[in-house]
Amino acid sequence: METFQLLMGGFATALQPANLLFALTGCIVGTLVGILPGIGPVVGTAMLIPLTFGLEPAPAIIMLAAIYYGAMYGGTLTSVLVNVPGEAASAITCLDGYAMAKQGRAGPALAVAAIGSFFAGTVAIMGLVLVALPLTALALRFGPPEFFALIVLGLSLVTGLAGTSLLRALMAAVFGLLIAMVGIDPVVGAPRFTFGVTELLDGFNVVPVAMGLFGIAEILVNAEGGPAQVFPTTFRSLMPSVKDLKDSAMPVVRGTGIGFFVGLIPGVGAVVPTVLSYVTEKRVSKTPEKFGTGMIQGVAGPEAANNAYSNAALIPLFTLGLPGSPTVAILMGAFMMNGLIPGPFLFTDHPDVVWTVIASLYIGNVILVVLNLPLIPLWVSILKIPYSILSAFILGFCVLGAYTLNGSVFDVGVMLAFGVIGYLLRKLDIPAVPIILTMILGPLMEQALRQSLDMSGGDFSILFTRPISATLLGVAALSLVLSTMRFFSSTRRESEL
Amino acid sequence: MPPTTEHRANRPFQIAAAVCVLFALGIARESIRLAFYSAAGPGPGFFPLLLSVAFAGLGGTLFWQATSGRVELPSVDLVGKRADYSRIAAIMAALLGAMLLLQTLGFRLTFLALYMVLMNLSAPRRWVRTTLLALAGSFGVYQVFVGIFEIPLPVGILGF
Numbered sequence: 001m002e003t004f005q006l007l008m009g010g011f012a013t014a015l016q017p018a019n020l021l022f023a024l025t026g027c028i029v030g031t032l033v034g035i036l037p038g039i040g041p042v043v044g045t046a047m048l049i050p051l052t053f054g055l056e057p058a059p060a061i062i063m064l065a066a067i068y069y070g071a072m073y074g075g076t077l078t079s080v081l082v083n084v085p086g087e088a089a090s091a092i093t094c095l096d097g098y099a100m101a102k103q104g105r106a107g108p109a110l111a112v113a114a115i116g117s118f119f120a121g122t123v124a125i126m127g128l129v130l131v132a133l134p135l136t137a138l139a140l141r142f143g144p145p146e147f148f149a150l151i152v153l154g155l156s157l158v159t160g161l162a163g164t165s166l167l168r169a170l171m172a173a174v175f176g177l178l179i180a181m182v183g184i185d186p187v188v189g190a191p192r193f194t195f196g197v198t199e200l201l202d203g204f205n206v207v208p209v210a211m212g213l214f215g216i217a218e219i220l221v222n223a224e225g226g227p228a229q230v231f232p233t234t235f236r237s238l239m240p241s242v243k244d245l246k247d248s249a250m251p252v253v254r255g256t257g258i259g260f261f262v263g264l265i266p267g268v269g270a271v272v273p274t275v276l277s278y279v280t281e282k283r284v285s286k287t288p289e290k291f292g293t294g295m296i297q298g299v300a301g302p303e304a305a306n307n308a309y310s311n312a313a314l315i316p317l318f319t320l321g322l323p324g325s326p327t328v329a330i331l332m333g334a335f336m337m338n339g340l341i342p343g344p345f346l347f348t349d350h351p352d353v354v355w356t357v358i359a360s361l362y363i364g365n366v367i368l369v370v371l372n373l374p375l376i377p378l379w380v381s382i383l384k385i386p387y388s389i390l391s392a393f394i395l396g397f398c399v400l401g402a403y404t405l406n407g408s409v410f411d412v413g414v415m416l417a418f419g420v421i422g423y424l425l426r427k428l429d430i431p432a433v434p435i436i437l438t439m440i441l442g443p444l445m446e447q448a449l450r451q452s453l454d455m456s457g458g459d460f461s462i463l464f465t466r467p468i469s470a471t472l473l474g475v476a477a478l479s480l481v482l483s484t485m486r487f488f489s490s491t492r493r494e495s496e497l
Numbered sequence: 498m499p500p501t502t503e504h505r506a507n508r509p510f511q512i513a514a515a516v517c518v519l520f521a522l523g524i525a526r527e528s529i530r531l532a533f534y535s536a537a538g539p540g541p542g543f544f545p546l547l548l549s550v551a552f553a554g555l556g557g558t559l560f561w562q563a564t565s566g567r568v569e570l571p572s573v574d575l576v577g578k579r580a581d582y583s584r585i586a587a588i589m590a591a592l593l594g595a596m597l598l599l600q601t602l603g604f605r606l607t608f609l610a611l612y613m614v615l616m617n618l619s620a621p622r623r624w625v626r627t628t629l630l631a632l633a634g635s636f637g638v639y640q641v642f643v644g645i646f647e648i649p650l651p652v653g654i655l656g657f
Contacts, residue, residue: 038655046649049595168560171517171555185531216592223588223619226580246573300518307537388619389630392612396590398636399595400613406646412596416589423585428513446544453538 007129008084010355013058019208022059023360026066027367033067034074035088036134036401040469041087041327049334058353064334064358064437068273068327069121069364070435072310073114073372074292076303080109082383082394084215089306091436096298106380107238109299112248113394114372115240116300117307120256121365124311127260127351128318128358142265144455145463148448150265150470151441154272156476156483157279158434166484176435178205180442187450199410206439208402208415215398216419216450219391238377241294243373251281255304262305263312270309271440275433277305283483302334311361317342318354508562517556522548588616603653608635 030049033044045068050377060401062392066113075086080097093113100109142150158173183203192202205349238250255277260275281301282288291298321343323329335342340350347354382390402415425432456462464470524545531542546624596609600608616623642648 036641074554133527150626167555167558171559174548174555175517176551178545178552181548182546188532188541189542190531192531192545199570203571208592220585220588223584224578282595386620388616392617392630394616395592396608396612397613399592399599400608400642403599404650407649409596409599412599419592420589424513428509442544450538458536458538462646 003129006351006355007359009352010357010359011363012228013352013356014062014360019059019062019360020363022055023061023066023364023367026063026373027070027364029372030067030070030072031368032070032073032075033373034182035169036073036397037076038225039171040069041045041068041075044068044074044101044331045327045330049337052334057340058352058356060338061340061353061357062364064331065357065361066364066367068310069333069368073117076113076117077379079250080106080113080299081379082393083216083218084394084398085210085484087270088210088436089274091210091214091271091308092274092300092302092433095433096293096295098218098293099294100296100299101103101383103294104299105294106383107376108244108296108466110376110379111240111373112244112296112300113303114369114376116248116252116255116304117246117467118369119252120259120304120306120308122362123256124260124263124308124363125358125362127312127360134335142469143466144451145469146447146472147265148267148452148463149244149469150447151272151448151475152439153472153479154276154478155438155445156480157275158437165429168428169434172425172430172432173434173438176438179209179435180439186447187454203443204414204439205405205411206436207405208411209434209439210417211402212415212418212420212427213422213435215340215394216415217422217426218489219395220419220423222387222391229311238380239373244296244443245381247296251277251297251301252304254280254284255301256308257311259305259308260312264315269440270306270313271437273305273309274302275437277301281493286314300447314361319343320344321346337432344497405436432497507563507566511560514556514560514563518553519558521549521556525553578649584618588615591615591618600651601653603655603657604650605635605639606653607654607655608638611635 014023017195029048030041030044033048034041045064048067049064052063055063071086075090076093076097078326079090079093080101082097085091085094097106097109100106156171170405180203182200184190184201185192191201196343200304205376245374255273256281258277259273262268262276278291278298278301281295281297282291285291285295285297287295310327313323314331317328317332319342321332323332332342340346340353383394398415401410402411405411414442453460462469463473501606528542528549529544532540533542533546534540544545570578591611591614595607598610609631613627616627617631620627639650642650
């Protein structure tokens with residue numbers, strides 16, 4: 001009851017006209033920044049912190065949280081409209097979102113992404129209010145062995161991303177893991193596969209790799225056959241049909257659950273829940289073979305998972321002072337700049353500010369959906385630009401985006417190299433998503449395993465004797481066996497037909 | 498015996514598989530130079546070596562599939578459309594040129610040239626439209642990034 005009263009007090013403050021204006025401005029600026037190349041939610045939020053200088057703590061955090069939401073939706077726009085993910089977590093949205101855009105259904109894809117994100121954000125904020133503390137206690141029981149097991153579970157999902165060939169999906173996954181080995185070894189600090197190149201000490205940045213594999217490769221594939229119009233000149237519908245909404249309902253619910261739980265575990269990252277959601281939808285679908293060709297479920301689930309994750313990642317921040325993702329770490333910095341130390345005492349020392357921020361998170365969600373649904377025709381009109389111009393600007397923006405990440409042409413070179421690799425992969429029908437997934441999870445897995453073995457003095461049994469890690473590894477093994485059997489049986493059925 | 502159509506279709510997969518195996522062998526060779534195991538558990542070379550062996554195995558399997566024809570592979574046409582490959586090569590050359598000239602010529606001039614080239618590749622002889630759009634994409638974008646967001650972009654030897 002006391003929590004409810006505090007929340008209502010937070011809403012009363014957050015709904016003041018000035019605070020609403022800050023939230024609205026944050027959503028607009030965030031969306032615009034999210035659309036710009038190379039500026040994902042992390043960079044966008046960090047870059048716009050100076051805008052909040054001079055504000056009181058509550059409006060400052062309200063505006064930054066709105067920028068965070070807006071920037072994430074901006075990343076979705078570029079994924080759906082031009083196949084260029086603004087950040088790694090949006091890469092999975094490219095698969096069916098861009099395919100829908102090519103069929104003249106960019107509007108429904110964007111609308112479902114906005115509505116799904118709104119629902120997920122609402123549920124996650126309710127979770128933040130109601131079950132934050134007990135769930136965070138559970139998440140805190142995750143040590144390196146449990147973390148390793150969770151990542152193995154994530155990697156076992158690669159089989160679910162296999163299109164026509166399990167072998168080629170596995171090859172892509174192992175290739176991604178090999179790419180992830182480049183750079184400083186995470187435990188003893190030894191350089192690996194750097195060949196004396198200083199820029200390689202930090203390893204490959206995921207964003208230029210994703211831009212190359214998706215954005216550049218797409219343009220190169222479209223360049224075959226001459227300068228044709230890739231997108232339809234008329235769009236079938238700008239808003240989702242009743243069937244679209246019906247098809248999206250359960251994926252949104254499942255994505256929300258997945259994103260919320262994963263968000264409670266600090267350090268997992270937003271890629272895992274989005275991929276987990278996509279694979280779940282593919283597995284429960286009666287037509288899994290159609291995923292990648294414009295299935296609305298492939299947009300609704302991951303987008304909901306991404307937003308639920310983003311909100312749930314604030315729970316460890318508020319309750320334990322642990323930032324769950326890079327963007328949340330930026331928000332944590334903004335909290336501290338405003339004299340608020342995230343952690344167990346935040347709720348007792350600054351209840352007025354915390355509950356105002358929580359209420360404003362919800363208001364930010366509402367503003368984003370109210371703002372973006374009417375703007376969908378405007379966003380979709382980008383696709384009416386002649387492809388000769390659009391493709392040139394996509395390429396230019398990819399170069400600009402890769403360069404601005406670190407102010408280095410090296411990242412541009414990496415993007416171009418992976419553009420060629422992505423083009424060849426498309427020709428050979430090898431999926432690119434497993435590369436991104438394993439590239440992100442590989443170093444985390446290696447570090448978790450080596451820390452686990454450090455804890456046990458080199459004894460591998462630590463992974464199987466702790467209940468949570470043993471359960472997760474068991475689920476991973478079961479998932480791998482079942483999906484492999486399912487894959488081979490469906491392949492056999494197809495060959496018999 | 499001359500190669501059949503099926504053999505020709507599978508050749509790209511044979512080449513890709515061979516490249517993967519060679520790549521894996523190169524990684525394995527480098528991995529051996531790193532510590533494989535220590536008292537505290539796996540060393541820096543542990544994962545790369547295992548992964549390179551796995552990658553070589555997967556590459557070998559793909560080569561076997563492509564050669565034996567036991568598993569149907571999608572038909573890939575890597576030769577025969579020279580005009581397409583010329584266009585792709587021109588796009589990549591333009592992007593590579595932009596990358597190499599970015600620091601020397603600066604963002605504005607490099608991107609002006611890049612957009613002019615890219616737009617003329619797909620819609621030639623529309624000089625007025627191309628020039629205006631290229632100016633917006635280079636000088637205009639520079640103003641937004643540097644002037645509004647204060648993100649530094651390179652200025653070249655000519656001051657642009």
